[in-house]
Amino acid sequence: MKMLSTLSVLVAGALFGFGLSYSSMIKPEIVLSFLRFEDFGLLWVLGAASLTTLVTYQLVPRLMSKPLLESVFRKHSSVMDKDTLLGAALFGIGWGFCGVCPGPAIAGLGAANWPMVITLMSIFAGAYLQGRLTKSKGSN
Numbered sequence: 001m002k003m004l005s006t007l008s009v010l011v012a013g014a015l016f017g018f019g020l021s022y023s024s025m026i027k028p029e030i031v032l033s034f035l036r037f038e039d040f041g042l043l044w045v046l047g048a049a050s051l052t053t054l055v056t057y058q059l060v061p062r063l064m065s066k067p068l069l070e071s072v073f074r075k076h077s078s079v080m081d082k083d084t085l086l087g088a089a090l091f092g093i094g095w096g097f098c099g100v101c102p103g104p105a106i107a108g109l110g111a112a113n114w115p116m117v118i119t120l121m122s123i124f125a126g127a128y129l130q131g132r133l134t135k136s137k138g139s140n
Contacts, residue, residue: 005069017107019045026108026116028099035096087130094126 023045024030033039061073078084095101098119100108105123108116 008069016103017110020104020107021111025104026100026111026113031095031099031104035099083134090126094122098122 020026023042025042025045030039031042034042057076067073091101100116100119102120102123105116105119109120
């Protein structure tokens with residue numbers, strides 16, 4: 001079952017990457033025109049993603065007693081605190097500066113959009129820094 005679960009994650013990831021590429025979210029100029037309210041085509045992508053998330057997290061657990069490839073449905077807890085708000089603000093600022101977020105940046109590599117390497121290095125550096133700051137804050 002572990003192999004089937006891993007395979008399903010790989011297929012879902014490939015489908016997600018294809019969707020990002022097909023919707024042109026891997027092109028920073030398209031995303032930036034959306035963020036400047038010049039092109040609203042990505043609203044369809046946002047709407048489809050929101051609907052998929054709603055169905056997956058709200059309706060499927062009510063209709064199925066257990067997931068297809070796992071033993072139980074897991075809760076995805078979230079906390080609205082200052083760290084979450086700060087992280088969301090930094091994410092939004094970074095998205096506005098470069099026009100991509102982590103998923104489209106990785107999918108962009110698959111489409112030979114090599115400048116995404118710089119974006120991904122920045123994302124990893126920020127994640128590393130956040131981990132170091134959280135670790136040092138937690139140890140006090």
